[in-house]
Amino acid sequence: MAERTTEGSGGISSLLCILCLVWPTWALGSDSLVSDVADASAFPLVAAGQAATIVHDAADHAVVAIAARDLAMDIGRVSGVTPAVTTEHPSGPGTWVLIGTLGRSPLIDELARAGKLDTVTLAGKWETFLIAVVEAPLPGVGRALVVAGSDRRGTAFGAYELAQQIGVSPWHWWSDVPPRRSASLFIRAGVTVVGPPSVKYRGVFINDEDWGLQPWAAQTFAPEEGGIGPKTYRRVFELLLRLKANTLWPAMHACTKPFNAFPENAKLADDYAIVMGSSHAEPMLRNNVGEWTAPKDDYNYVANRDGMLAYWAERLRTNGRFENIYTLGMRGIHDSNMVGPTTDAERIATLERIFADQRALIAKHASPEVERVPQMFCAYKEVLDLYRQGLRVPDDVTIVWPDDNFGYIRNFATPAERAARPGGFGVYYHISYLGRPLAYLWLNTTPPALIWEEMHKAYEHGADRIWIVNVGDIKPMEIGTEFFLQMAWDVDRWHPDNLDQFLRAWAAREFGEAHAAEIAAIMQEYFQLNFQRRPEHLQWWLPKEVPRRSPLTAEEIVARNQLCFALQERIWRLHAAITGPQADAFAQLVFYPVLGSTLANQRYFRGETGDIAGAQGKDARLQLATQHLNEIVAAGKWRGFMHLEPADDDWKSMRIAPWQPGAIPPGEAPRMAPEGFVSLETESFDAAVRAPGATWTIVPGLGRTGPGAVVVQPSTAATVDLALAATEAPRLEYRVTFARPGPRSVTVYLLPTHAISAGADLRCAIGLGDGPLQLLANTRRDGSPEWAQGVLANAVTARATLEIPASGDHTLRLYGLEPGVVVDKLVIHDPTAALGYLGPPERRTEE
Numbered sequence: 001m002a003e004r005t006t007e008g009s010g011g012i013s014s015l016l017c018i019l020c021l022v023w024p025t026w027a028l029g030s031d032s033l034v035s036d037v038a039d040a041s042a043f044p045l046v047a048a049g050q051a052a053t054i055v056h057d058a059a060d061h062a063v064v065a066i067a068a069r070d071l072a073m074d075i076g077r078v079s080g081v082t083p084a085v086t087t088e089h090p091s092g093p094g095t096w097v098l099i100g101t102l103g104r105s106p107l108i109d110e111l112a113r114a115g116k117l118d119t120v121t122l123a124g125k126w127e128t129f130l131i132a133v134v135e136a137p138l139p140g141v142g143r144a145l146v147v148a149g150s151d152r153r154g155t156a157f158g159a160y161e162l163a164q165q166i167g168v169s170p171w172h173w174w175s176d177v178p179p180r181r182s183a184s185l186f187i188r189a190g191v192t193v194v195g196p197p198s199v200k201y202r203g204v205f206i207n208d209e210d211w212g213l214q215p216w217a218a219q220t221f222a223p224e225e226g227g228i229g230p231k232t233y234r235r236v237f238e239l240l241l242r243l244k245a246n247t248l249w250p251a252m253h254a255c256t257k258p259f260n261a262f263p264e265n266a267k268l269a270d271d272y273a274i275v276m277g278s279s280h281a282e283p284m285l286r287n288n289v290g291e292w293t294a295p296k297d298d299y300n301y302v303a304n305r306d307g308m309l310a311y312w313a314e315r316l317r318t319n320g321r322f323e324n325i326y327t328l329g330m331r332g333i334h335d336s337n338m339v340g341p342t343t344d345a346e347r348i349a350t351l352e353r354i355f356a357d358q359r360a361l362i363a364k365h366a367s368p369e370v371e372r373v374p375q376m377f378c379a380y381k382e383v384l385d386l387y388r389q390g391l392r393v394p395d396d397v398t399i400v401w402p403d404d405n406f407g408y409i410r411n412f413a414t415p416a417e418r419a420a421r422p423g424g425f426g427v428y429y430h431i432s433y434l435g436r437p438l439a440y441l442w443l444n445t446t447p448p449a450l451i452w453e454e455m456h457k458a459y460e461h462g463a464d465r466i467w468i469v470n471v472g473d474i475k476p477m478e479i480g481t482e483f484f485l486q487m488a489w490d491v492d493r494w495h496p497d498n499l500d501q502f503l504r505a506w507a508a509r510e511f512g513e514a515h516a517a518e519i520a521a522i523m524q525e526y527f528q529l530n531f532q533r534r535p536e537h538l539q540w541w542l543p544k545e546v547p548r549r550s551p552l553t554a555e556e557i558v559a560r561n562q563l564c565f566a567l568q569e570r571i572w573r574l575h576a577a578i579t580g581p582q583a584d585a586f587a588q589l590v591f592y593p594v595l596g597s598t599l600a601n602q603r604y605f606r607g608e609t610g611d612i613a614g615a616q617g618k619d620a621r622l623q624l625a626t627q628h629l630n631e632i633v634a635a636g637k638w639r640g641f642m643h644l645e646p647a648d649d650d651w652k653s654m655r656i657a658p659w660q661p662g663a664i665p666p667g668e669a670p671r672m673a674p675e676g677f678v679s680l681e682t683e684s685f686d687a688a689v690r691a692p693g694a695t696w697t698i699v700p701g702l703g704r705t706g707p708g709a710v711v712v713q714p715s716t717a718a719t720v721d722l723a724l725a726a727t728e729a730p731r732l733e734y735r736v737t738f739a740r741p742g743p744r745s746v747t748v749y750l751l752p753t754h755a756i757s758a759g760a761d762l763r764c765a766i767g768l769g770d771g772p773l774q775l776l777a778n779t780r781r782d783g784s785p786e787w788a789q790g791v792l793a794n795a796v797t798a799r800a801t802l803e804i805p806a807s808g809d810h811t812l813r814l815y816g817l818e819p820g821v822v823v824d825k826l827v828i829h830d831p832t833a834a835l836g837y838l839g840p841p842e843r844r845t846e847e
Contacts, residue, residue, distance in 0.1 A: 033131065033192060034165045036182045041189035043133045043145045044095055045166070049183075051075055051083035052095035052145065057105040058087040061152035063241075063273040067159035068099050070238065074163040077172070077179040089138075096144040098137070101155045108148045111137055121193045122150040127246070128195030129158030133187060145187055152273045153246055154195060160242045161194065162187075169510055170242035173235060175478055175588050176634045177510050178581035198459070201325060201374070201426070201466040202488035203240065203247025204474070204481060205279055208434040208441055210255045211647040212473030219640045228256050230264050236474070237272035243482060244489045247275045247325065249468060250287075254334075258287035260318065270322045277325040277468075280378035280402070280428065281335040284312040284326055284358060285319055288333045299333050301354055302340030309357055316365035324366075325374040325466065328358050328397060329383065337382060348391045351383075355394060371396040376466055378402060378428055384411060388758060398465045400426040401458065404754065405433045406791035407446050409454050410782060412461040412756050424465035427458045431480040432472030436654045437788040438537050442645040443593050444476050445530035448483040448502050449701035449708075452494055454753070455484065457715040457820055459491050461756070475641060476593060479506065479523070496713075500524075500700040510589065511582055515574060519590055522570055524701060526594050529563060532704045532838060535600040536645045536656055537792050543653050547663055549608060553836040554669040557605050564598035571595060584634040592629050592642075596622060603659060609669070612661045619659060672836050675847040677829035678736050679840040681706035682814065685732040693717050694730045696816055703751070703824040704795060705838050710823050712816035715756060720817045722775050725765050729815040736812050736828070737845040738804045745831045746800045748776045749839055751822035752790035764823060765815040766802065773815065774800040793837070795824065802828060 035042060045052050056068045068085050076082030083097070089107070090096045100108035102122050111117040116137050122128055128150040137144040147162060149155025164170060167180030206213065209228065218227035225231055228251050240248060248269070250259035259265050259276075269276050278285050286292070288299065292311070298304045308330075329351055331338050341347040355377075363370040378400040379387045388411075393399055399421065401411045413425045431446040433439055455467070467488040471477045483502060486493055494502055503523050508516035540550045552560070571594045578586045599622040606615035622644065629642050646655040657663070683698045683706055694717035696710045703709035712730060720729040738744075750762050767773040776798040780786035790796040804810070814826065825839045828846075 032165055033162075033188050034167075035186045035188065036184050038184070038186050041133075042186035043143060043189065045097070045145065045185040045187050046075060046079040046081050047184050047186070049081060051079065051081040052097050053090070054083050054085045054097045054099060055090050055107065056085070056087060056099045057107050060100050060105045061155070061273065062271040063152050063156045064099060064101060064105070064159075066272060067156040067241065071097075071099070071159045071163050074168040074179070075166065075185070078167050078181060079183055079185055080181075090144070091138070091140050093140075093142055096137075096141060097147065098144050099147045099155060099159055101149050101152055104152070105148075108146070111146065117146060117148065118191075119148065122148060122154070125150040125154070126196040126200065127151060127154045127157060128193065129154040129161070130191055130193045131158055131162060131187075132191040133189045150195070153241075156241050156273060157244050158194070160244075164242070170239065170482065171478055171510070171585075174239055174474065175510075176584040176637070178585065197244065197489045198491040199426075199464050199467045199488040201247045201275060202245045202485055203249070203275070203277070203468055204245065205249035205428075205468050205470045206236070206251040206472075206474065207249075207279070207470050208253065208432065208439075208472050209251045210253055210650070211441065211643040212475065212641050213251065214253070214256045216638060216641040220636075220638070225262070226257060229262050230268055233259075233265055233268060234272075237269060237274050239474075240274060241272065243485045245485050246273070247277055247466070247468065249277050249279050252279060252282060252287050252289060254289045256290070258290035260285070260287070260315065261290065263318075266319050266322055273323070275323045275325055275374070276319070277376070278327050279335075280327065280329075280380040280383075280400075281331045283328060283330055284361070285315045285324060286311060292333055296333060297339075300340045301330055301338075301350060305357075309361065312358060313361050313365065316361055320362075320366035325376055326358070326362055326366075328355050328375055328377045328393075330354050331380075331383070344386060344389055348386050348389060351386065352392055355397075359394065374398070375423070376400050376426065379411065380428065394423070395421050396423040398423045398426050400428050400466055400468070401463060402428045403430055403454065404782060404787070404791060405430050405435055406752075407431070407450050407454060408751070408753050408791065409458050410754050411758060412458065413463070418462040425461075425463040426466030426468070427455065427463045428468050428470070429455065429484065430470040431477050431484070432470055434651060434654065437542050438792060439645070439651070439655045440534050440536040441472055442536050442643075443530070443534075443597055444478065444480050445527065445534045445597070446480050447527040447531055447701055448479065449499060449527075449699055450531070450751075451480065451484055452487065452499055453699050453702055453711060453822065455487050456491065457756075460715045473641070475638070476588065478589060479503075482506070496697050496699055510585060511578060515578060518570070518574065522567060522574075522594060523590065525563070525567060526597065527701065528704065529560075529567070529601070530597055531794050533793065535597045538600055538604040539656055542788070543655070543657070547665060549665055549667055549669070550605075551837045552605075552669060553672040553834060555672050556836050556838060557609065557669055560601060561605060564601050567594055567598050587629060587633045588638075592625060595625050599625065604664075607659075607661060608664045610666055616661055670834050670836075672834050672840055676833050677827055677835075677840055677843065678738070678846050679843050680734050680736070680812070680826040681842045682710045682732065682823045682826055683708040684734075684842065685710075685814075686735050687733040689731045689733070691720075691728055691730040691816075694816065694819065696730050696732050696814075699822070702822065704749070705825060706842070709751065712819045712821065715819045717819040719757070719760075719819070720815075722765055722773060722817065725773055725815040725817060726767075726770075729765070729817055731816070732814045734812045734814070735809065735844065737809050738807055739846045740807050741804050744802050744804055744828045746774065746776065746802045747827045747829065747835060747839070748798050748823060749795050749825040749827075750778055750798060751794060751824060752780075752787065752796045753820055753822055754782065755818065756820045760818065762796070762798070762821045763817045764798075764821055765817055766800070766826070767813050767815070768802065768804070768810050769813070771805070774802055776800050
């Protein structure tokens with residue numbers, strides 16, 4: 001866990017351990033280090049038109065010089081006064097900011113030897129830093145602000161944290177968020193220590209860049225490099241450091257030049273202290289679609305072992321001296337099944353030989369202590385099945401579990417696996433995806449609450465070594481990217497008691513307190529609207545299937561259209577209020593995503609209800625909004641970046657069909673039964689009863705309806721047999737009223753998570769009072785048609801029959817049998833009742 005320790009201006013060593021708290025890294029928060037007003041003990045970073053001089057050692061790492069330069073520019077952005085940056089030893093009565101790495105910076109080491117800086121909290125730590133106001137640090141120097149790191153990234157993170165504290169958003173360049181302005185900046189006295197991070201390697205995968213980052217770079221930002229190259233990666237690396245990330249899987253589609261096609265890219269990454277890796281389909285840092293120049297059929301370890309070894313060895317010879325994570329294993333050239341073996345047994349044996357050969361290359365070209373070199377194996381798609389069948393991965397290699405490409409993690413390590421693997425475990429997660437059943441590449445619609453539920457669950461099961469998130473083109477995935485990386489830095493930063501404050505804190509940092517509450521409320525409704533159905537999934541047939549209508553009832557369509565209108569009215573009011581420097585950031589981060597998704601919904605449902613002219617009008621507005629974002633916002637800085645989905649006819653087998661008027665079959669939407677049901681939002685329970693070691697927990701912001709959903713916590717709790725549930729399972733209680741006795745159908749709406757125990761069902765149980773319990777179990781399997789519909793709807797159901805013994809009031813009990821099962825809604829209804837797409841609205845009394 002990333003921790004903060006703090007003290008006053010007295011003795012450092014005696015007070016460093018007085019307080020140990022999580023340090024919120026949101027600038028301008030209540031725990032900010034920065035003030036605009038001086039006090040006797042504060043350090044004047046900028047005062048009376050003068051800025052403290054920034055000093056770093058020439059002998060320190062390259063990233064320290066980069067971070068020092070960026071900090072100076074950030075101070076200038078905020079105050080209008082840009083500090084001088086020097087490598088000269090400080091002297092004289094001025095004010096100084098000393099930045100350096102313990103053991104690498106002679107300046108920091110001198111402070112430690114003189115007893116001016118207690119570095120016990122840094123020594124031997126991973127990516128840890130301190131920020132301290134030090135009195136008389138050096139002869140002739142009255143005061144200094146010291147930013148010291150345990151290693152090169154720790155130092156850089158400290159400098160960028162200070163930049164964020166004074167009011168510079170990590171997204172100042174990528175989303176044009178303006179800095180706050182203040183002519184004076186004072187740093188609170190004392191010592192603050194942050195780190196080490198919860199997850200060792202934390203980063204992003206730039207992927208499916210064909211319709212955003214690559215054409216923008218080629219046409220607008222870096223045409224001289226033909227697209228994504230050193231100029232773009234420099235901006236990516238800076239962003240990662242500002243977000244306290246340290247790892248990158250670079251862009252790899254055929255439209256983009258391979259990362260190592262530019263020899264300077266690897267050195268640039270090392271200058272920024274970024275650890276380079278490669279995706280599950282690109283072993284040994286090789287970009288297969290751009291670098292494999294032999295015939296496609298030769299990409300076959302069984303038939304061409306020598307050729308494969310030479311291919312991998314070439315990259316190790318050029319890049320082995322840098323800090324890398326080597327992906328082991330092998331799949332097809334571009335994310336397809338491995339060529340050569342024809343049975344699972346042959347695939348397992350081949351992969352184990354590949355592991356041995358790849359590790360021999362690492363030992364030869366990178367380090368003979370191969371067990372100390374970071375390596376990973378991603379059990380993606382069909383490879384996970386091979387692992388479950390007994391594939392042996394060397395113990396020092398990190399096994400990275402994938403999600404199912406829609407945000408639901410497919411596997412979790414058992415206690416025995418965790419104990420036996422010093423290499424640990426990690427997660428490869430998606431908030432953008434090109435693939436089946438339908439891609440989602442346009443907008444950022446994965447709720448932070450889902451990221452929290454899945455990633456916290458993974459962390460509880462030992463996935464703390466590598467976290468990588470597929471962010472597509474980076475934009476417009478800013479919110480999801482930052483939340484994911486904040487969790488990776490400090491997994492306890494957000495939890496069910498404060499998760500609903502994330503969007504407000506984000507909005508306050510980017511747009512100020514005046515609009516933060518309204519922006520957060522709008523974005524929460526935006527995430528729930530699109531969790532019900534992503535805008536890229538607004539068709540209820542898959543490619544090559546016959547078009548069909550949505551299952552929404554007439555009432556649900558009306559309610560959805562009304563919500564879209566209401567959101568549009570609210571963002572237009574904000575659009576009128578947020579002007580000046582903040583307008584461009586608001587357009588990118590709030591206005592376009594909300595307007596775009598609501599227009600896409602109105603276009604679809606106008607078309608489905610036969611209002612072709614209305615649908616065409618919404619389509620025209622959507623096209624204009626996209627053009628405005630590309631051409632007008634930020635004076636055309638992002639020209640060519642945003643494209644509606646689908647942007648073209650490529651990859652048609654896994655993308656939504658282009659919108660066309662009249663494509664949806666005509667007909668009437670069904671109407672929801674006005675009576676004959678009890679419907680419960682599971683988070684609105686009347687009582688909660690804990691069990692030994694387990695309890696139901698509300699996760700705010702999660703689920704398709706209502707303000708949250710419930711899940712059994714911790715996710716490491718034991719499974720409970722149905723026969724023992726009444727006494728050993730946690731339960732929730734709801735007061736309900738039935739109009740008559742007799743049997744009822746029960747439908748429970750679950751999120752399509754994957755069971756913690758591989759192959760298990762998603763199970764819970766219900767009962768009336770002390771009556772018999774009924775099992776509710778969803779048995780859908782990963783990759784099945786039921787799975788496909790479940791991830792598109794973000795819901796699966798389980799059904800049972802409940803006997804109502806008498807009319808009147810009853811207590812309904814919901815029992816948690818399996819940790820990790822997320823329950824969203826519970827409906828008790830007549831078998832013939834129409835439940836619609838989302839289930840009927842909450843009602844406790846049957847009519």
